[in-house]
Amino acid sequence: MKRQTKHIHYAAFWAPIFALVPWTSLCAEDGRSTSIAIxxxxxxxxxxxxSEFDERGLVLLAEGKLLPISWxxxxxxxxxxxxxxxxxxxxxxxDSLTAxxxxxxxxxxxxxxxxxxxxxEFSKARKRDPAYATRIEQAWKEIQxxxxxxxTPPENPFDGPHANSPRNEAAPDSPSQTDVNYLKLTPxxxxxxxxxxxxxxxxxxxxxxxxxVLLETTHFLIWINWPENTRNQIAxxxxxxxxxxxxxxxxxxDEPIWLGKCPIFCFKNKKQFVEFAKRYDQYDAEKILGYTxxxxxxxxxxxxxxxxxxxxxxxxFATTMVHEASHxxxxxxxxxxxxxxxxxxxxxxxxAQRVLGDRCRTGAESxxxxxxxxxxxxxxxxxxxxxxxxxxxxxxxxxxSLVEFLIRTxxxxxxxxxxxxxxxxxxxxxxxxxxxxxxxxxxxxxxxSAVQRSLP
Ligand SMILES: [Zn+2]
Numbered sequence: 001m002k003r004q005t006k007h008i009h010y011a012a013f014w015a016p017i018f019a020l021v022p023w024t025s026l027c028a029e030d031g032r033s034t035s036i037a038i039x040x041x042x043x044x045x046x047x048x049x050x051s052e053f054d055e056r057g058l059v060l061l062a063e064g065k066l067l068p069i070s071w072x073x074x075x076x077x078x079x080x081x082x083x084x085x086x087x088x089x090x091x092x093x094x095d096s097l098t099a100x101x102x103x104x105x106x107x108x109x110x111x112x113x114x115x116x117x118x119x120x121e122f123s124k125a126r127k128r129d130p131a132y133a134t135r136i137e138q139a140w141k142e143i144q145x146x147x148x149x150x151x152t153p154p155e156n157p158f159d160g161p162h163a164n165s166p167r168n169e170a171a172p173d174s175p176s177q178t179d180v181n182y183l184k185l186t187p188x189x190x191x192x193x194x195x196x197x198x199x200x201x202x203x204x205x206x207x208x209x210x211x212x213v214l215l216e217t218t219h220f221l222i223w224i225n226w227p228e229n230t231r232n233q234i235a236x237x238x239x240x241x242x243x244x245x246x247x248x249x250x251x252x253x254d255e256p257i258w259l260g261k262c263p264i265f266c267f268k269n270k271k272q273f274v275e276f277a278k279r280y281d282q283y284d285a286e287k288i289l290g291y292t293x294x295x296x297x298x299x300x301x302x303x304x305x306x307x308x309x310x311x312x313x314x315x316x317f318a319t320t321m322v323h324e325a326s327h328x329x330x331x332x333x334x335x336x337x338x339x340x341x342x343x344x345x346x347x348x349x350x351x352a353q354r355v356l357g358d359r360c361r362t363g364a365e366s367x368x369x370x371x372x373x374x375x376x377x378x379x380x381x382x383x384x385x386x387x388x389x390x391x392x393x394x395x396x397x398x399x400x401s402l403v404e405f406l407i408r409t410x411x412x413x414x415x416x417x418x419x420x421x422x423x424x425x426x427x428x429x430x431x432x433x434x435x436x437x438x439x440x441x442x443x444x445x446x447x448x449s450a451v452q453r454s455l456p
Contacts, residue, residue: 034089036060038069039078041307042287051372053086055104057361059368065394066372068365072312076112083108099128103135110143112310151311180251180419182335183259183298193260193299197221201263208279209272212265218242219256220325224266226306230314234321238264240355241322245329248351249415257332259298264325266304266317273305290320292327296336300328315359319352322360326351334422341391342383343421346399350407353400362400369397370451380444387427405447410435 037047038060046069048062057070071079087101088094106121122139125132185193198214201223205212215222215231220238224231246253267273277285281293281303290304302324306317326348330339338344353363383395383402391399406414413434420430431440438446 034086036082036085038082039075040069041073041075050086052368054364054368056364058082059365059372061372066369066376066397067394068361068369068397070316070361070365071108072310072316076109076114077117080105080109080114080117097124099125099132101125102128103132103139106136107139107143110139147311180249180334181255181257181332183256183332185259190256190260195260197260197263201265204265204276204280208276209267216261219261221261221263222266223263225268225272226266233314234266234318237318237322237355238325241325241351242329244351244354245326249333249418251333257329258300262325262328263301264304264321265301266306266321268306270305273303276303289317290324292324292331294328294331294336298332298336300331302328315356318356319360319362322352322355323348323362330418334419335424337422337424338388339418339421340384340427341386341389342395342399343403343418345391345396346401346403347418349396349400350403362397363404366397366400366404367451367454370401371454373398374448374451380447401451402447405450406435408450409438409446413438 032050032052034050035047036050037045039045046060046062046067048060048067051059051061051066053059055071057068057072060067060069071083074082083105084094084097087097087105091097091101102121102125106118106125109115109118109121122132122136126136198221201212201214201221204223209225211225212223213225213231215224215235217235217239219242220235222231222235222238224234226234242257243253245251251257265276267276274285277283277291281291283291285291285303289307290302292300292302294300302321304317304321304324307313327344330344330347339347349362349366353360380398380402383391383398386392386395403414406417413436417430417434420433421427425433428440
């Protein structure tokens with residue numbers, strides 16, 4: 001099978017190695033503009049100034065790029081040092097850290113299994129305020145309980161999970177089925193292809209990973225060698241992605257959008273993942289966590305690996321999986337033509353947020369990075385110019401923000417834009433047919449004002 005296109009996700013490995021810049025004076029009272037150097041779990045060292053940060057991550061301005069970084073992707077000791085540094089800037093000096101500050105630092109460490117350092121922070125919290133003893137005891141119990149259930153403890157021990165579940169909205173005007181499904185196969189032909197897809201999985205099992213098991217769902221063949229307790233969850237996310245996109249794009253839920261079913265290979269280690277990519281896709285996957293292979297015949301497969309075994313790594317995996325699988329879905333919609341890079345990546349990240357809610361960081365990152373992008377007076381042209389060319393990773397959050405803005409502005413218009421582009425209409429034509437009240441020339445201004453309205 002000839003590879004036509006291939007989608008590469010950068011998750012956790014995208015940050016290039018930046019030169020280490022010397023510390024500069026810390027001036028901002030709220031920790032912004034603080035210079036930091038941070039060690040990523042990928043081994044990369046990134047330096048820059050902090051644009052904003054919260055309990056789950058930060059936005060770093062590094063060599064002119066706005067990089068969203070999740071604490072989960074940072075080496076714990078490095079994340080801890082940076083968090084402490086930011087708190088020190090905010091409080092004036094290290095001795096002024098409050099009991100609450102120490103408690104949160106301790107919690108951050110405890111959740112990530114750095115127990116000795118966690119105990120040290122907790123004891124500082126208790127020294128500042130003895131009343132913290134009870135909360136510390138509760139925190140340990142809660143972390144233990146959630147770990148046993150393989151759930152990620154919340155970053156902020158008091159907020160709990162945010163209510164951010166996928167929205168339930170009315171489907172847009174349904175286009176006719178023949179219009180959206182270019183695969184004109186009979187059910188028998190689909191069955192035949194499905195059998196071939198399964199044969200392929202069996203070959204992979206024999207050649208690459210003998211412990212792969214098959215989890216077959218309505219639309220997917222999930223080949224996985226992870227612990228049993230995560231498998232059903234993964235199958236649910238994949239099917240939820242399918243339903244969300246069917247609703248969003250008016251595609252019939254019971255129709256296959258690809259040939260047979262979409263195989264998703266979930267490898268437990270890097271070696272198997274890299275070997276698969278090399279052997280079957282002639283692709284060097286050393287530095288990524290997942291990718292999608294798509295062919296104009298309608299065949300797709302998604303290949304993924306997990307960065308680690310912590311619950312947060314499962315969330316990261318889920319984000320990559322939904323992102324990649326949504327590329328596979330869109331590939332089969334209307335025609336196998338690729339969408340402009342910014343639109344495809346923005347939609348993939350947006351879909352991950354819709355499906356995964358609070359487990360996903362892409363929404364929060366898009367808000368934070370878009371805010372900084374607007375403040376720096378950057379032009380959207382820098383993002384929109386990426387059509388056939390791969391979108392640079394630092395623009396993913398902006399692409400996400402744009403897609404969300406367009407969907408909120410006019411949902412049917414957005415669906416129509418995708419359909420027109422898949423029918424090979426030039427971009428300007430597809431746009432003017434889809435967004436009648438939003439000329440392309442007004443996009444920057446309208447998007448900026450939406451971003452500013454969402455300021456906290
Ligand atoms: Zn992608």
